[in-house]
Amino acid sequence: MRKLKLQMHTSIDGIVSGIIGQAPFNWDQELRQYSIDNARKATTILVGRKIASDFIRHWQSVADNPHDPDCELGTLISEIPKVIFSKTVQDAEWPNATVLTGDIVGHVNALKRQAGGDMIVYGGRGFVASLVEHHLIDEYHLLLNPVAAGSGQAIFSGLSEIARYRLCTTQVSSTGTVLLQYEPRA
Numbered sequence: 001m002r003k004l005k006l007q008m009h010t011s012i013d014g015i016v017s018g019i020i021g022q023a024p025f026n027w028d029q030e031l032r033q034y035s036i037d038n039a040r041k042a043t044t045i046l047v048g049r050k051i052a053s054d055f056i057r058h059w060q061s062v063a064d065n066p067h068d069p070d071c072e073l074g075t076l077i078s079e080i081p082k083v084i085f086s087k088t089v090q091d092a093e094w095p096n097a098t099v100l101t102g103d104i105v106g107h108v109n110a111l112k113r114q115a116g117g118d119m120i121v122y123g124g125r126g127f128v129a130s131l132v133e134h135h136l137i138d139e140y141h142l143l144l145n146p147v148a149a150g151s152g153q154a155i156f157s158g159l160s161e162i163a164r165y166r167l168c169t170t171q172v173s174s175t176g177t178v179l180l181q182y183e184p185r186a
Contacts, residue, residue, distance in 0.1 A: 043117035048127025049086035
């Protein structure tokens, strides 16, 4: 069965988005390589409709610029087929993408049963929060940045009960970002 992995930056107070006027999250060669290694293991990227256009356009632009330090990651992300989840859009306007509408739980579980490598999701916040709420994520790759946002949006706020996780690996980058890999406890 395929795994669904989440890779996402977060502040030490659990904020993943909604921080106005700044990009507080660190990025260095260690984090870049970690992201490349994760992307190489994936054969499908899941993304919510709200960020799909910007996400796909951004990484294609990065892939098209051989001087961008993230070109390799951009190429990987651009080449991996994407599944866009939407309540309103029926057809993909993006290359290498399909759209699924309706029951997110049913669709994700069906994708997990298909042959192939693992799936990865990078955001957006609302889509990821829905995956978290329905216990669909098999591995959490959280990039914990040494910054407190104070306000913004989190991905665990929709849980109706305590969810417990097992720490699998940790790594500290030169910027002080801690890469944490968790799996849900059964």
